[in-house]
Amino acid sequence: MESTQARIAVDAMGGDYAPAEIVAGAIRAKEELGVEILLVGDPQQIRDSAQSDSLRQLEIVPAEGTIEMHEEPLSALRRKPQASINVSMNLVKQGRADAVVSAGHSGAAMAAALLRLGRLKGIDRPAIGAVFPSVIAGKPVLILDVGANVDCRPRFLEQFALMGSIYSRYVLGQDDPKVGLLNIGEEPSKGNDAAVRTHEALANQSAFTFVGNAEGRDILSGQFDVIVCDGFVGNVLLKFAEAVGESVLQILREELPQGIMGKLGVSLLRGNLRRIKQRVDHAEHGGGLLLGVAGIAVISHGSSQAPSFFSAIRLAKEAVDHRVLDQIQAQYQKIAAAALEGE
Amino acid sequence: MESTQARIAVDAMGGDYAPAEIVAGAIRAKEELGVEILLVGDPQQIRDSAQSDSLRQLEIVPAEGTIEMHEEPLSALRRKPQASINVSMNLVKQGRADAVVSAGHSGAAMAAALLRLGRLKGIDRPAIGAVFPSVIAGKPVLILDVGANVDCRPRFLEQFALMGSIYSRYVLGQDDPKVGLLNIGEEPSKGNDAAVRTHEALANQSAFTFVGNAEGRDILSGQFDVIVCDGFVGNVLLKFAEAVGESVLQILREELPQGIMGKLGVSLLRGNLRRIKQRVDHAEHGGGLLLGVAGIAVISHGSSQAPSFFSAIRLAKEAVDHRVLDQIQAQYQKIAAAALEGE
Numbered sequence: 001m002e003s004t005q006a007r008i009a010v011d012a013m014g015g016d017y018a019p020a021e022i023v024a025g026a027i028r029a030k031e032e033l034g035v036e037i038l039l040v041g042d043p044q045q046i047r048d049s050a051q052s053d054s055l056r057q058l059e060i061v062p063a064e065g066t067i068e069m070h071e072e073p074l075s076a077l078r079r080k081p082q083a084s085i086n087v088s089m090n091l092v093k094q095g096r097a098d099a100v101v102s103a104g105h106s107g108a109a110m111a112a113a114l115l116r117l118g119r120l121k122g123i124d125r126p127a128i129g130a131v132f133p134s135v136i137a138g139k140p141v142l143i144l145d146v147g148a149n150v151d152c153r154p155r156f157l158e159q160f161a162l163m164g165s166i167y168s169r170y171v172l173g174q175d176d177p178k179v180g181l182l183n184i185g186e187e188p189s190k191g192n193d194a195a196v197r198t199h200e201a202l203a204n205q206s207a208f209t210f211v212g213n214a215e216g217r218d219i220l221s222g223q224f225d226v227i228v229c230d231g232f233v234g235n236v237l238l239k240f241a242e243a244v245g246e247s248v249l250q251i252l253r254e255e256l257p258q259g260i261m262g263k264l265g266v267s268l269l270r271g272n273l274r275r276i277k278q279r280v281d282h283a284e285h286g287g288g289l290l291l292g293v294a295g296i297a298v299i300s301h302g303s304s305q306a307p308s309f310f311s312a313i314r315l316a317k318e319a320v321d322h323r324v325l326d327q328i329q330a331q332y333q334k335i336a337a338a339a340l341e342g343e
Numbered sequence: 344m345e346s347t348q349a350r351i352a353v354d355a356m357g358g359d360y361a362p363a364e365i366v367a368g369a370i371r372a373k374e375e376l377g378v379e380i381l382l383v384g385d386p387q388q389i390r391d392s393a394q395s396d397s398l399r400q401l402e403i404v405p406a407e408g409t410i411e412m413h414e415e416p417l418s419a420l421r422r423k424p425q426a427s428i429n430v431s432m433n434l435v436k437q438g439r440a441d442a443v444v445s446a447g448h449s450g451a452a453m454a455a456a457l458l459r460l461g462r463l464k465g466i467d468r469p470a471i472g473a474v475f476p477s478v479i480a481g482k483p484v485l486i487l488d489v490g491a492n493v494d495c496r497p498r499f500l501e502q503f504a505l506m507g508s509i510y511s512r513y514v515l516g517q518d519d520p521k522v523g524l525l526n527i528g529e530e531p532s533k534g535n536d537a538a539v540r541t542h543e544a545l546a547n548q549s550a551f552t553f554v555g556n557a558e559g560r561d562i563l564s565g566q567f568d569v570i571v572c573d574g575f576v577g578n579v580l581l582k583f584a585e586a587v588g589e590s591v592l593q594i595l596r597e598e599l600p601q602g603i604m605g606k607l608g609v610s611l612l613r614g615n616l617r618r619i620k621q622r623v624d625h626a627e628h629g630g631g632l633l634l635g636v637a638g639i640a641v642i643s644h645g646s647s648q649a650p651s652f653f654s655a656i657r658l659a660k661e662a663v664d665h666r667v668l669d670q671i672q673a674q675y676q677k678i679a680a681a682a683l684e685g686e
Contacts, residue, residue, distance in 0.1 A: 135590045150535040184578040192493040216582030220590045235527040239559030265611030268604040
């Protein structure tokens, strides 16, 4: 445990339910996680969204406007230097915050992180990594990219694999993480051109353990610790997985308590059902970590409400406490140096 | 009901569990569905895979070899004219069978269908359509392509959308089917280049009802009747969805009976748990229909075992009974003619 509290800059204006649900999630995080919160956005709107009592311990940092979902990120960020995501990233750059959490335009969050914080050395493109639960309890799988880059060259995916492998090892505690390439068949020849070329690139490196193609059915199997894909497929998959989790909980709520025996059975299973909800509910997972930028940024879903945003803040706190950034930077440079020596 | 039984050519040599599980599924289909079965493959291997009693009512059509998963489809199909998938397609071409069902190399099945049966007029590329259950009971969603084409031009996706719309209307009984484009955001500007151009093409036609982009979380929502995507994303999604169903069942099996209360609770819930299994188990769904070729072909998963292959045969029977092919051909030509007149 760190002796100092993690300081989290919260983009209070980003997301479908901003600022009310964002602020509510931040207030809960302040109370339960022991973090410092800087709420970035329009002070009046923030104050109107919650009771003044609960806002007392949160700092409000003024910002003007936000990047709308239909806006092209780069030009919008330049046109609105005081937009909440820009101001949030600046807080990290200035050392006033340790991490940013935003549920706004994910492309804009990535672009703002790139513009304000810059990339880690050796990384062409940052990726958003999301942790999925696998069927093996306590053995999650990290999927990246889940939305930052809709088109990916093999080199980008190789970098995602290396960053993912380091994250899995040092943060998720996985010895010798097994890396897979998301594809439509096991054989190296399967998939589109990009997939075939990426398979070749991953198979020909020695910085991490590439075990081959991962099909859709392998994602949750626990056989892979890290799976790389482009941000288009990854984003579709992430949003689908979250919705499936909700659908399953809905089916359980509908079917389990049917009949008298059902009601009695459910009353006995309350504790076990809570554990199942934790394993399948996406609000427990919260968001994706932007890997490859020189700062910690968690990108939460646009549809985030308070519980989900709370989890996103918890993810940011864990990343800060585990010194994720230092680990990736140090390990990436060490491995990259060794790879260069070996060439 | 048709007065004549649907005649199904079964590629007995295709798939991870061929021929035993394929033959077992076919035997069950013969018994339960009232279809005629032609088992296509190596007669000796087929006979060795099941009891002679149960094979008595099934016709065996000799074939030599199969297309292996690592083989390049076109050259392999030409090198092995007597391969089981080639012989199966020929049976449809010769009018000896009404449909083909195969769990073999899906690219090879599509190529064989193209070579032997040809395309429907106006279709550049056939697609594999898969029916997913939505959260609204009795309102399934058709996703295509789920694996035939890993790279798709906007024109192909527009054709998939039209075929899917016709299938949804005439086979799934959906009035004015709502068509969506799988993408990573609602806005027309979202996604990669291909997605943006496809959105434009779909928005500018009048042959079917395009309602906009569908995100991963919308797939099971029941808001869309047809969702089009390239075969790479679709295939990942299909296999993921199937595995999620299995994973959920596994999590329930692990977590529900924990502790004494858990064991007691589960014993009370046996009936309700069986219903949950039926709602999430993929073996109930079976396979994908190849749309756009001049014949009915169902492509089942390589990992199909008997229950799943049985469902694939049932899908083929339904397609035959509903005269899917005639409907698509007639409707496609009518709509295409009207569109031409309007130009």
